[in-house]
Amino acid sequence: MRMKPLVVIGFLGSTLDGSKFAPSRWMKWRPTVGLTMHPDLRVDRLVLLHRSVHSPLAAYVAGDIAAVSPETRVEPHVLDFSDPWDFEEVYGRLLDFARAYPFDPETEDYLIHITTGTHVGQICLFLLTEARYLPGRLLQTQPKSGSAEAAGLYSIIDLDLSRYDSIASRFAVQAAEGSSFLKSGIETRNPAFNRMIDEIERVATRSRAPMLLMGPTGAGKSQLARRIYDLKRLKHQVKGPFVEVNCATLKGDGAMSALFGHRKGAFTGAVADRPGLLRSADGGMLFLDEIGELGLDEQAMILRAIEDKRFLPVGADREVTSDFLVIAGTNRDLAAAVTAGQFRDDLLARLNLWTFTLPGLATRREDIAPNLDYELDRFAAREGTRVTFNKEARLRFLAFATGADAAWPGNFRDLAASVTRMATLCPAGRIDLATVTAEIDRLTRLWHRGPADDGLAALLPPETLAALDPFDRVQLAHVIATCRTSRSLSDAGRTLFAASLAHRTSSNDADRLSKYLTRFGLSWKKVRGE
Template identity: 40%
Template sequence: MKILVVDDDALQRRLLTGFLKKKGYDVADAADGREALAYFNQQPVDLVILDHRMPGLDGDAVLAEMKRLTPLVRAVMITAYGTVTTAVEVMKLGADDVLEKPVDLTTLLEKIQRIEQGLAVAEDAADVAETVDRKDLPINLVGGGPAMQEVISLVHRVAPTPWAVLISGETGTGKELIARLVHLLGPSSDGPFVEVNCGAIPENLFESELFGHEKGAFTGAAGTRRGRFELAVGGTLFLDEIGELPPSLQPKLLRALQEKRFCRVGGEREIEADVRVVAATNRDLRQLTTEGRFREDLYYRLNVFDIPLPPLRERKEDIPDLVDFFLRRYADRPVRFDPEALMTLSRYAFPGNIRELEHIVQRAVTLVRGNRIRERDLPPEIRFHQAAHQGTLAERLDAVEREMIQTALEKHDGVQTRAAESLGISERVLRYKMKKHGV
């Protein structure tokens, strides 16, 4: 990583430059803002460490110009005036962090290492996005927030290996999407991607579904049938909801994974199984092993690499991009969300994660009459959720009451008599409450 140190104090400049060079970084320095910008225009720089107060161009002006020239440049501002106001203003300009003088070199090194790690993650995510675009892969990566970039970076490093991968996350977080991405970026991308939903197949049919069967192996087996394991040879077998795998089948799956061979039900010939296995679960497999409901040796065989998917409530910065993606997919005319509607969405917890957001957008574009989706067009549970989680008890109750009145009036096209009847109150009480809440 190339670092530029900018400080008009020669002693401070030499101290920082010498320390960072000893730590193995490629470091240049500049004595003032103009010298720094001249260097910045000629040489690529990943990180700038600059003094806040300098003669001529101060740190704010230098940072603003550098961000204009290269928006992705990272920066740490050093200041002798460590007030909250200063920190806020500097961060608004795009600085990653602020350090007070005298500089604690250990703290500085920790911040640089975090920035370096962030740059590596962003580079991995960019490589994956470029690969998806260049190869025209049948997959869409939406969301560039830090949490999702961490996931994509992990996929970038794990996919080229032949080892098993365990994807964990709540329902609706996109585990199948990540499984397909691992397959498409992996060494078996030209092979098949075969999915097995371990929670949707009856236990008495599961072994046949997974390993296949020979003719006459059981009543109804009129012919030989290849199982999902065999169909996935040369490609990827995706075991979705692996936590639902029946205990009686866990030893057989473990053997197939260990020895890379299996027998069909009713068969004697062993079949080679050169298969990359990707499993997914919304359950805590570690806890299941503790309870004796999932084999510990199978857990470790599946969990060579773990890719945890964050729930949507932990990556809300991706909601606008996801909304735009679903609008493009489902809207048959130009439609957009009002800022207030987007803000309400961002305050919702999304227990159903991305799948729930997708359904909300589908509903909104279907029912909205114009080309703007307003807050009132969102489902009541989302609006009520916002009202029920802010302010004092009295404020929350008032907000819920106001939402219910608005919903009733909208449902009955503004006819107060019918709205009051649906709410179980008199029309006079309804008018009083409408006045009270400014409806």
């Protein structure tokens, strides 16, 4: 089977490739010439990058290559830099070269020679290869120690690190450590959750794009956002602060000021400039919790700030800049909110590149045991007191917590509160069976409350209440609530019977309402407490 042609791309070494134009040059290692002298490395084409001032040397090197490797076609390519040590300029020129070059990886193999050129040029070639702008492997050459052999040595580096077992193992360990960090060290057992955390770890370490965390209240969105920030900070990807914003608390005129800041005198009470939360997050991370609660105007400005890193404070005539990473959290269905006109579709499109839905505790019952230990550790750190379960108490609580009767409507907040109560109330730092039994009773009452008090028990005798169908009870409760907020019997009647007024021969709503109340032994005065 015929091998694909091999193309090498690299800089001409104005120093290393230079030599006296004499036979002695063949006793010296010259990287560009030497790489074509290896019998096991057939170079079909050599793209030789050089500055125009070095064109004579490039022609001389090409002649020597033709002498030792006639099958190698040298293609000189002039790249002039005003400053070959200016990283930005060198990278930009090489990027332009890479984008314009007619690479064809299907029919050719490419090696990127990174031994010659300035250190800046070598680094830029490496970065462009790593980013796949140059679709090849790296080629390094070096002289043979203790020898005047002109060919020297070479090695090929494939940036697919999975090919290197020890490096791949090290990266796997680092990825596992990152995932564990995001889980606060909790040995979670739910397979779907663990897969999601692994994916979040990869995104968090490789991308600066916004992330959207969805899930019910108490599922851990805030804590996960903070851990993502901490992981990025450990990896030196952010330097600024973590700024958390509960969007549900931003209402009315104050929302714009809180988010985007204001100038002194912008409105009554603006006695000084205020930077705003977005400005405070510059260089760091902004966590927009409950973003679905923001108004449409704030959403529009948030979108501009995310995309352009610019926004206009209230009362200002000049925009300000703030460069921050964004994580948004919500327990709402934002797609449904878009359909209802309550959320901007362009903002959702910007946020949902990376969307992760955190499951509730009730669907992760196998993770209750490790989270139980985590909450006990948090209690110890917070209160300075170590509390543990005795064996019977722990088994009893876990049997309840993982059973079908445990609803966990508040998810991990419910679990944290439960552990805090037991750790606080237990005798002598040991949660016993009696403490667990009392907590189970408390949770059962909290989760299985009856309907909210409708006030009928204070107006009707027990036998009358017992005889009411649920439908009649709800209707009567609504009528009584309307009476209590109306100025008169007639006013209440008009409110309650407004829809049927056009279809009735009599418009005496007060009489109709009075007769309805009488059916239950009630009167206007009794309902009103007069």
